[in-house]
Amino acid sequence: MFTALPGHAATRDSQAPSALPAPTPGRLTVYFLDVGQGDAALIVSPTGKTVLIDGGPPEAGTRLAARLRELVNQPLDLVILTHPHLDHLGGLPAALKAVGAKRFMDPGFDHPSEAYRALLDFVGREVGQVMTPEPNAAAPQTLLTVGLGEGVSLTMLWPRMPQEPFLANTRSDANANSIVAKLTYAKTSFLFTGDSEPPTEEALLQKPLDLTATVLKVAHHGGKHSSTAAFLDRVAPQAAVISCGVGNDYGHPSPEVMGRLRDVHARTFRTDQDGEVMAVSDGSTVTLRSSKGAESTVSVSGAQHAGSPVALGPIESTPDRRSGRAVEKPPEPGGASKKSKTAPSAPAPTSTSEETGQNFVSLKGSKVFHRESCSTLKRSKNERTVYTRRADAQRERRPAEDCHP
Ligand SMILES: [Zn+2]
Ligand SMILES: [Zn+2]
Incomplete structure (x- = not known):
């Protein structure tokens, strides 16, 4: 377990600003930001591509925005809301207002909270490109992978609509269908699990996936149900990071999960005690350090994963389907490879849309337009503009990347 450091009893207000340095060009850096009881992690690729995974609770918004201003100098390439x-979402509006974003991804299921609705409306107006982990329609068995340059890729392992139904009747279906993503850089990898639940872990364990990760972002703030022994055995993390608040009401992280992490010999960091945690990978070694501990630097060898970090098999329901590599094409340095322009041959329902009478719809104030059937539209209550002809929509707006109208 991570050794306690002096000063842990200090209140949040007395904290010095994070002493952790800016990202180093040529390295992959992941910041597990200190947002109290919640999650927020910033990925900065060797070429400077940025991905923010979650934005902490509302009360962390101001601090998160300030930290992002220090760490990124252009709009985030992608923002992922795990659920x-x-x-996880409360601080996102402040973060997005502070630094901007080019794309937004969430798991794509409806959720009746005002804060979520408001976020979607904000994102629809300010970000425009909204996507889900759905695979390219032309290759439905593949996993969605986002290329971040220099061979760094971020692959969405869960959820997998429409090939796999959303997990239902779990302790929390919103948690259980969190986006689970694996970040890979040469021999090193990171697994981001959101608040995933035991059924999520079971579903992933049944797939032909390489779940191993040098660093694990522990599910659900270290809650006792998640991070089952079987899952941790497969992930075999050498380091683990728990994002949770000082003295939180939930008792996170649970002694059970701390014990299971000890059982797999993971060096464990926790943001309530260690503050912000920074992990830097050169492709073979990950060095972790925390903002509150000068002595907390550890080097983690990624060597044991050599040869297999991106050997992800397709997620399929039936085991005897063909088992090629999941990543259908090399990651694009330019960002999301989903439904990329290199695959115009994909069966495009829009080619017949004018015959079938499908309309194109734009949300009020949005820079993009969607197919009328796009799930993004169903999740927004904004006013909308309807175009009966694609050409009319395209004169005023860009096609959305989630449904590629
Ligand atoms: Zn949750
Ligand atoms: Zn949570």
Whole structure:
């Protein structure tokens, strides 16, 4: 377990600003930001591509925005909301206002919270490109992978609509259908699990996936149900990071999960005690350090994963389907490879849309337009403009990347 450091009893207000340095060009850097009881992690790729995974609770918004201003100097390339709970989305509006974003991804299921609705409306207006982990329609068995340059890729392992139904009747279906993503850089990898639940872990364990990760972002703030022994055995993390608040009401992280992490010999960091945690990978070694501990630097060898970090098999329901590589094409340095322009041959329902009478719809104030059937539209209550002809929509707006009208 991570050794306690002096000063842990200090109140949040007495904290010095993070002493952790800016990202180093040529390295992959992941900041597990200190947002109290919630999650927020910033990925900065060797070429400077940025991905923010979650934005902490509302009360962390100001601090998160300030930290992002220090760490990124252009709009985030991608913002991922793992699931629509307030401790993951509350700080996002402030963060997005502070630094901007080019794309937004969430798991794509509806959730009746005002904060989530408001976020979607904000994102629809300010970000425009909204996407889900759905695979390219032309290759439905593949996993969605986002290329971040220099061979760094971020692959969405869960959820997998429409190939796999959303997990239902779990302790929390919103948690259980969190986006789970694996970030890979040469021999090193990171697994981001959101608030995933035991059924999520079971579903992933049944797939032909390489779940191993040098660094694990522990599910659900270290809650006792998640991070089952079987899952941790497969992930075999050498380091683990728990994002949770000082003295939180939930008792996170649970002694059970701390014990299971000890059982797999993971060096464990926790943001309530260690503050912000920074992990830097050169492709073979990950060095972790925390903002509150001068002595907390550890080097983690990624060597044991050599040869297999991106050997992800397709997620399929039936085991005897063909098992090629999941990543259908090399990651694009330019960002999201989903439904990229290189695949115009994909069966495009829009080619017949004018015959079938499908309309194109834009949300009020949005820079993009969607197919009328796009799920993004169903999740927004904004006013909308309807175009009966694609050409009319395109004169005024860009096609959305989620439904590629
Ligand atoms: Zn949470
Ligand atoms: Zn949650």
